[in-house]
Amino acid sequence: MPRLVRDRITWVIYLQLALWCYFLYGFGPVAPLLRDELHISSTLAGLHGTGFAVGGIVGGAVIPALTRRLGRHRLVWTGLGLVSAAAVGMFTAHHLALTLTFATLGSFGGSLAVNGINSALTEHHGPSAPAAISEANAAAAGVGLIAPLIVGLTFGAGLGWRTGLVLMVGPVVLLAFLARIRIPEPIAAQANAHGPDRPLPRTYWLAFASLFATGSIEVCLTLWGSDVLRDHANVSPGVATAAVSTLIAGMVAGRLIGGRLLLVFRPTRMLLVALGVSLAGFAIFWSATVPWLAMGGLFACGLGVGLHYPLGIGLALAHSDGQPDLAAARASFAVGISFAVAPFALGALADAVGPHSAFLLVPVFVAVAAAAIARLDYVTRPPSGGGRSSDRRRSAAAPTPPARRPALGG
Template identity: 25%
Template sequence: MDQAERPASHPFHRDGPTWFLYLVLAVFGFQQSVLGSVLPFLRQELGFDTIRVGWHFTWYAAGLVASGLLAGQLLKRLPINLLVRGSAIAMVAAVLSITQAANFAGTLAAAAAMGLSGGVVQAAVQAGLAWHQPGHRDMAMVEAFVFAGIGVFSGPLLVGQLAAYGLSWRMALLASALILAVVMLLPGPSARSDASRPSARAAAIPLAVALCWLTVLLGIGAEWGIGFWGAQFLQIRLGLNPPQAVSLMSVFFGGTVFGRIVSSRLLAIFDGRNMLFSVILLGCCAILALWGSGHAVVTVFALALAGMCLGNFFPLIISNAIRLEPAHVGLISVGSTQAVGVSLLVVPIVLGYVGQSAGLINAIGMLAALPLLMAAACLAASQRHLLPHKATF
């Protein structure tokens, strides 16, 4: 057992830099959700059709993919504190830029900038937590994404409430700038040690890192396959009208936050690797329950369970991959962010096409194959500790 795998000998201390990283990720969650919240207003103001609205999500995901190329270089060249602060300011500037966009090209550029800057923030925060809390990486990563989930919730809520009171949706986006200004007062993480710097000579990508990227792609595909298509699934399965179905999806998104809170407590008792396999298998069962049940109570329970499990995929995958390859924190963080973008680009569209031919209910059921593939990839990655030499490609 190497040093990275030994349990910490000291209790988990949430110091100033830890809270700083948590809250920056909450601002990231806010900006991740507001794009979908403000597009109905932009559609009304600028006369966008459905296709033009959809292109904004595509450009946002493309920005996430491109962020990996940028973040990978910045992590090698900049102190982590400077990178987190600079990318967070750029992210908020991108959010505010959409309030001034006056045409289709302008809003698309803002969406791409949000994805690009947000991806760098996510990669930097993940790397910062891994370097700052090496002995409690699992718990820190899960707790950080609890805050990200709170940010995701607060975005649509704030936009909707201000609009309900007759105020401009643009005022809601100012909240991200105000919150970040307060967060900037907290101390940031110190520079990583020389031992944890990426090696310029390591050209080959370790097999465990590549399998981590694959697992993230599959896990995000399962999570956002339900996230994008869940409301329409509920309309068909339970005979709900659109407002009812959209409201009921709060059970799924609420489950992601609640599940992360629960797992952050359980990680004080159980090993993160066992937690990862548990949520993968439970997530598979939850998807199958969604597909197979026509009873409202069972469907709602399965939806909540799916949110609790699928929402834990990403932070537990990242911390497990860093445990296997502690010398490649930057590579894991950057590549996983790119995998999120690729998954958001591909999986919801593929699921839509499958739903047209096989039916949306069956398409959702097919998502159960993704956790099974995740489990196989995680098992393969863990085998690298049983080999005499690290497998690379």
């Protein structure tokens, strides 16, 4: 069984991802607050998801060139610097054009950071990479868990949600000065032997499709879940904003549990189970008319949602044919497109039929993801017979990941 070794590089990477997720999850539930504050429609408020999408798509287009020019280490820190700038800018922005601009900037910076982080974990941990990515996202979601709480508390205290969001800048600056370690760069031999522009395998695009669908599920829940709590479960605006933390709490638990199970079971099967758990939790959340049951359903939904991205990106990188940086960059398109399509579509539906009915779009995305992953599981299934069952399970998803590279000091 592969063993996950957490060295200094691993812990620094976990912290970097956590800082991006504070911004991501802190900003996620404020769309209804912006709608009320700026006196705009749900459709226009949903454009902030589109801004996130544009940032991710642009990032996916330029990341391969930036990685070759800057290297992963500087790419990640540049990304976190841009996220911090977006948080500061959002603090002073009180016009739709400005809030959209800084949402886009933050997403662009986040795509740079996440790309470098996922690629580094994949090469650094080799066969244990899926577990490392899941655990990294669990740690990040753990920090993201407190972000909606802080944003909701500062809003309820009259300080405004922007105060809660901008608090992430201090830890970024502190980590940048204190971290004396460099993120692993692409393996030189591999980079020289294979150009970054080789076509990605067909199996990669099945993982890509699942990332689009699961990204749509997550962004719908984080951006508009508080609206359903307000309108259908009779939760106050401030409490509904903070209550999105129940989704993230479920995500943390799901990722911690999944990280262990991924050392044993096929990632495709794990993702199918996670999608089923998400659907069951969503059914409780969507049908509940009392706060405690709706929040319980949101937590249950988070148990599955928490594994969607780590498993999806892990499958995409495993099926990259030895091109993790290119695969991660292209995966930014999937996430970016989901941020563009899903919130805007859900916001437009909410204006037409109300947020509760509009949320039936989420099971559609679950079905799309399940279809893509079921196909991927089928075409990558190990041949029956021969070999131990544990060996067949660990053949998971794909081509063998690159060998673990030695640690690099600062």
